[in-house]
Amino acid sequence: MEKRTKGTVLSVKTQWWLKVNTKAVRLGPLDGATFPHIVKVKYTVDGNEIIKNKWLGAGIEPPSVNGSVIVVYREDKPTKFRLEI
Numbered sequence: 001m002e003k004r005t006k007g008t009v010l011s012v013k014t015q016w017w018l019k020v021n022t023k024a025v026r027l028g029p030l031d032g033a034t035f036p037h038i039v040k041v042k043y044t045v046d047g048n049e050i051i052k053n054k055w056l057g058a059g060i061e062p063p064s065v066n067g068s069v070i071v072v073y074r075e076d077k078p079t080k081f082r083l084e085i
Contacts, residue, residue, distance in 0.1 A: 007043035007071040007083075010051065012062045020058035034058040043071045045078040054083055061085070 015036045023032030037056045042049060056062055063069050063085060073081040 001075045002072050003045075003075050004084075005043050005045060005071050005073070007041045007069050009063045009065055009067050009069060010040040010042055012040075012065055013038045018058075037062040039063065039083070041069065041071060041081075041083065043073075043081075045073060048078070050079060052079060052081065054081070056083075056085075 015038065018036055019030075019033045020035065021032055022034055026032055036058045037060075039054050039056055039062055040051065041054060042051045044050070063083075070084040071081050072084060073079075
């Protein structure tokens with residue numbers, strides 16, 4: 001079963017080494033390029049504070065640092081989670 005809680009974004013890092021091209025023809029090296037992100041999230045489940053990283057794909061806009069996000073986690077294993085952005 002899944003439960004929801006609010007989490008706080010601690011950091012957002014861009015994976016510059018993994019470029020995804022969105023245009024068939026580019027005029028420059030970064031023309032049409034998007035990059036995936038790694039988001040570090042802190043959330044609390046039953047009084048236990050959990051800090052985990054989550055990988056976001058290249059087409060997803062990352063949340064801002066110190067912003068709040070909805071964390072959907074498994075009731076039997078709270079370290080397994082996903083973000084609702």
